Amino acid sequence: MKWYKLLSIIAIACCTACTPAEPNNGENNNENGNNTGNTDTPNSPVIDTTRLVGADLSQWLAYRNDQAEWYCKGEAIDNLPSFFALNGYQTARLRLFVNPDRNSTACQDIEYVIESAQALKQAGLDICLDLHYSDTWADPGKQYKPTEWESLDAVTLANQVYQYTHETLLALKAENITPTLIQIGNEITAGILWNTGRVSVWEDSYNTPQQWSNFIMLLNNAAKACREVCPNAKVIIHIDRGGDAATSLRFYEKVSSIDYDVIGLSYYPYWHGSLTQLSSTINQLTTKFPNKEIMIMETGFGYNEWSDDSASAQYGNYPSTPEGQKKMLNNLVETLKKYNHVTGLFYWFPEETKIDWRSSYRIDLNRGLFDKESGEVLPAFYTLPEFSK
Numbered sequence: 001m002k003w004y005k006l007l008s009i010i011a012i013a014c015c016t017a018c019t020p021a022e023p024n025n026g027e028n029n030n031e032n033g034n035n036t037g038n039t040d041t042p043n044s045p046v047i048d049t050t051r052l053v054g055a056d057l058s059q060w061l062a063y064r065n066d067q068a069e070w071y072c073k074g075e076a077i078d079n080l081p082s083f084f085a086l087n088g089y090q091t092a093r094l095r096l097f098v099n100p101d102r103n104s105t106a107c108q109d110i111e112y113v114i115e116s117a118q119a120l121k122q123a124g125l126d127i128c129l130d131l132h133y134s135d136t137w138a139d140p141g142k143q144y145k146p147t148e149w150e151s152l153d154a155v156t157l158a159n160q161v162y163q164y165t166h167e168t169l170l171a172l173k174a175e176n177i178t179p180t181l182i183q184i185g186n187e188i189t190a191g192i193l194w195n196t197g198r199v200s201v202w203e204d205s206y207n208t209p210q211q212w213s214n215f216i217m218l219l220n221n222a223a224k225a226c227r228e229v230c231p232n233a234k235v236i237i238h239i240d241r242g243g244d245a246a247t248s249l250r251f252y253e254k255v256s257s258i259d260y261d262v263i264g265l266s267y268y269p270y271w272h273g274s275l276t277q278l279s280s281t282i283n284q285l286t287t288k289f290p291n292k293e294i295m296i297m298e299t300g301f302g303y304n305e306w307s308d309d310s311a312s313a314q315y316g317n318y319p320s321t322p323e324g325q326k327k328m329l330n331n332l333v334e335t336l337k338k339y340n341h342v343t344g345l346f347y348w349f350p351e352e353t354k355i356d357w358r359s360s361y362r363i364d365l366n367r368g369l370f371d372k373e374s375g376e377v378l379p380a381f382y383t384l385p386e387f388s389k
Helices: 003-014 060-065 080-086 110-122 154-174 209-229 245-254 275-288 310-315 322-336 384-388
Strands: 052-056 091-096 126-131 181-184 234-239 262-267 293-299 342-348
Touching: 052 126, 052 384, 060 080, 060 110, 080 110, 091 110, 091 342, 110 126, 110 154, 126 154, 154 209, 181 209, 209 234, 234 245, 234 293, 245 262, 245 275, 262 275, 262 342, 275 293, 275 322, 293 322, 322 342, 322 384, 342 384
Parallel strands: 052 091, 052 342, 091 126, 126 181, 181 234, 234 262, 262 293, 293 342
Antiparallel strands: none
């Protein structure tokens, strides 16, 4: 669904929404009373220590539409969202691209997200919206501008981020979909919307006052739109460095002026190190930013010899088997439950399963929570919900 097709939806939603203020072009405006510093103040929010378990289910609808198969004890699972909800998962994370190729693995445009979110909500799951601000995959190694935004200067681009975020959330609300969590960017350790918003916390060509000013301006406008349209949603700033305390601290110090609620981390042991390293990162972030929640927005581990996780055996003797996958997640859950500030744990792409090899939506990682050959649910599926108990 192109944006011009959403105008009628947005017009209806605007009747009930607050009149948007002028976009923030980089100024640090804290008149709303939200505490954006890195130390406690008398107005600091009380940390919500309720723990939630989530799953990034962005691909499930495309998989279902291409006749993917999921099984539990040999019986077909007809309603995958309900299967997750009935087994202790509370929130579904959905990525959103600006104008993606719908016939690709990165197929999640606004129309797709609305259809998926409606089914997920009907099953009883809350929604975490993961805004990529790109037409395709965004992560620390690539944060490409949407094609239609490529020629915009920094200020115009920031205004576009505000408008896009605002209109996206209004479109969702018009369909009775109000996210409880909103990520303003996906694994943005190196910034967003390259090269305008590209940054580095280490000494290189992107660690300059101008680059950080651009990046902060973009995030300010994204957060502002979230607060206006979904004031009760928690805003997340998400990076990939779960096992890298030094980079994490430097990054979140740089963005301390942004109005957000949750420090979001990715933690994959084969990329980010041991649970000891993760614990060190959490300890240091909690000490430095005591008024922020911490959530693991992505984790995963392989269950067969074709996964790319074998190097992680050195971090805890976790073989790439169903038993090794379960052991890793069990140890992760036990570690995270020690910290009151850690309030969320999400598994990435658990819906990977049996599907025709010719499907344009197929992603081969061998680390889902269903066996890719048989479609049978794996033991690790039942481990994650222990985090919320």
